[in-house]
Amino acid sequence: MVRAYTRREYIKKIPGSKIVQYDMGNLSAEFPISLSVAVKAPTQITHNALEAARIASNRYMQRRAGRMGYHLKIRVYPHHIVRENPMATGAGADRVQDGMRKAFGKPVSTVALVKKNQKIITIETNKKNFKDAKEALRRAAMKFPVPCRIVIDRGEELVK
Template identity: 75%
Template sequence: MVRAYTRRDYIRKTPNSRIVQYDMGNLTDEFPVSVSLAVKKPAQLRHNSLEAARIASNRLMQRKAGRLGYHLKLRTYPHHIVRENPMATGAGADRVQSGMRNAFGKPVSVEAIVKAGQKVITIDVQKKNFEDAKIALKRAAMKLPVPCRIVVDKGQDLVK
């Protein structure tokens, strides 16, 4: 696994995360059923893939359960800063470049480093919207670059 590169006080010009919100829907009510999306393998999830997963699941839940019928929470934050050593292409690029000499790289993006079994997104819903929450998490999993599984955290006895 990659060693975390997170100390922003030492890094000049750190890139911003594109994630807009971490909590959506009804933030005050208690819901009897809780469903989560967990990753199967350790992975690095970029901020734009986390945002795409959030948008996909939130849009479906808003359509099916209404604005106040669910609580969606993004449970990972992209701390790790990704560096890239830009390589020149085209005619004369070999004279411009120094190859792998001084190849530390410049900050390009941020990503979340997740472990196997870690939960990325959690949706709390009423019993009637359980299937919609599973579909929303399945759509979110399609946006992530790692195999995922859906875990029922709370209310297993209510949904069977």
């Protein structure tokens, strides 16, 4: 895994994160069951993918469990700034292109550096909405560029 490129005081024009909220649903209630999406390999997850997963899972849970029937939390933050060295294409590109000379690149996106088995999204809910929460996390896992698994953190005895 690479060292995070996060020193924002040295970087100009950092692209903003598209993640709107990190906690959704009923924030005050205590729920007996907690499920999470955990990644199977170390990877980088962009802020776009995190926001897409948040929207997909939150929308599904809102329709199925209602606004007060769950608590969804995004557990990672995209700190790492990704750079890109844009390459020119087309006729005459070799005259205007420097190739790999001065190839530091410009900031294009932010990503969350995620380790193996790290939990990305957690949904807390009750027994009635367990299957809906599992489906919401499955839909969220589809948005990530890495294989994921759904883990029951708390309340496994209530589900069986």
